[in-house]
Amino acid sequence: xxxxxxxxxxxxxxIIAGADDFGCSLKDALVAHLRSLNIEVEDLGTSKYYSVxxxxxxxxxxxxxxxxxxxxxxxxxxxxxVGVAIFANKFPxxxxxxxxxxxxxxxxxxxxxxxxxxxxxMSTAPEVASEILTTFLNTPFKSPCPASSSNPWPDEIQSFxxxxxxxxxxxxxxxxxxxxxxxxxxxxxxxxxxxxxTPVDVMPGGSMVILRETPTSAIVRFKAGSVExxxxxxxxxxxxxxxGKKCVWNLTKKEKYDLVDGDYLFTPAGDVHRVKYFEDxxxxxxxxxxxxxxxxxxxxxxxxxxxxxINNL
Numbered sequence: 001x002x003x004x005x006x007x008x009x010x011x012x013x014x015i016i017a018g019a020d021d022f023g024c025s026l027k028d029a030l031v032a033h034l035r036s037l038n039i040e041v042e043d044l045g046t047s048k049y050y051s052v053x054x055x056x057x058x059x060x061x062x063x064x065x066x067x068x069x070x071x072x073x074x075x076x077x078x079x080x081x082v083g084v085a086i087f088a089n090k091f092p093x094x095x096x097x098x099x100x101x102x103x104x105x106x107x108x109x110x111x112x113x114x115x116x117x118x119x120x121x122m123s124t125a126p127e128v129a130s131e132i133l134t135t136f137l138n139t140p141f142k143s144p145c146p147a148s149s150s151n152p153w154p155d156e157i158q159s160f161x162x163x164x165x166x167x168x169x170x171x172x173x174x175x176x177x178x179x180x181x182x183x184x185x186x187x188x189x190x191x192x193x194x195x196x197x198t199p200v201d202v203m204p205g206g207s208m209v210i211l212r213e214t215p216t217s218a219i220v221r222f223k224a225g226s227v228e229x230x231x232x233x234x235x236x237x238x239x240x241x242x243x244g245k246k247c248v249w250n251l252t253k254k255e256k257y258d259l260v261d262g263d264y265l266f267t268p269a270g271d272v273h274r275v276k277y278f279e280d281x282x283x284x285x286x287x288x289x290x291x292x293x294x295x296x297x298x299x300x301x302x303x304x305x306x307x308x309x310i311n312n313l
Contacts, residue, residue, distance in 0.1 A: 023077025053087030244281025
């Protein structure tokens with residue numbers, strides 16, 4: 001059996017080992033093998049597979065952040081080697097891989113810089129597991145492996161592998177910004193070009209594009225300063241503001257709504273409402289039936305009423 005090359009690593013190596021009941025015998029054999037090679041081992045013993053996987057992941061992650069003088073790796077065993085790897089991988093900087101053959105260990109070290117080896121107590125004999133472990137110990141990152149046809153990686157692949165370590169370290173980190181899924185309403189709005197919009201003749205400054213007829217849905221745009229005189233519809237409508245700022249006065253309910261990006265408002269059928277746009281504004285709107293509009297005042301009366309409300313604030 002090949003022995004670890006003492007010149008392969010610049011730092012002393014420490015292995016943190018553990019197993020569940022299905023992997024404890026194999027783990028014990030591998031720990032004995034490591035100690036025969038004078039490699040420092042911290043044996044956590046036997047626990048539930050999710051607990052031991054979690055604990056080894058936690059310790060390897062912590063060591064990577066706090067102890068640069070020693071290279072700390074993990075060795076964990078369960079029935080299949082899969083469950084413990086899943087739980088170890090919950091921690092930043094941990095790259096656990098389940099390896100059932102030496103070739104898999106060679107690939108995992110070369111390509112993924114695997115630092116936690118997970119083995120199967122039910123399907124891997126101790127002799128094979130020892131070969132897997134030796135490969136795990138001896139193989140440097142980016143070394144030739146079966147995936148590279150045992151040839152050195154081309155320069156562009158080596159560059160990619162170098163960058164992958166930094167990229168992987170960011171995944172799941174506390175400073176990783178949450179990315180919201182795309183908003184389908186915003187996607188609809190962005191897909192529409194100016195030429196798709198038709199002016200709303202009775203509402204100066206407004207334009208709209210109908211997405212669906214009866215029940216009607218549309219994307220509507222109003223320029224800053226525009227006013228919708230008091231009006232009502234036969235059907236109620238839902239709207240979501242995708243950009244801008246507007247104020248809606250529901251004259252029937254005597255309520256006022258200030259709306260900005262992301263705000264939602266439902267206006268019941270027949271409710272008389274007046275609107276003022278303070279910024280260029282876009283919104284998605286859906287009526288419960290077909291679109292219609294009945295004016296309850298003219299534009300001059302609307303402007304006067306709004307100015308009076310604003311001046312009396």
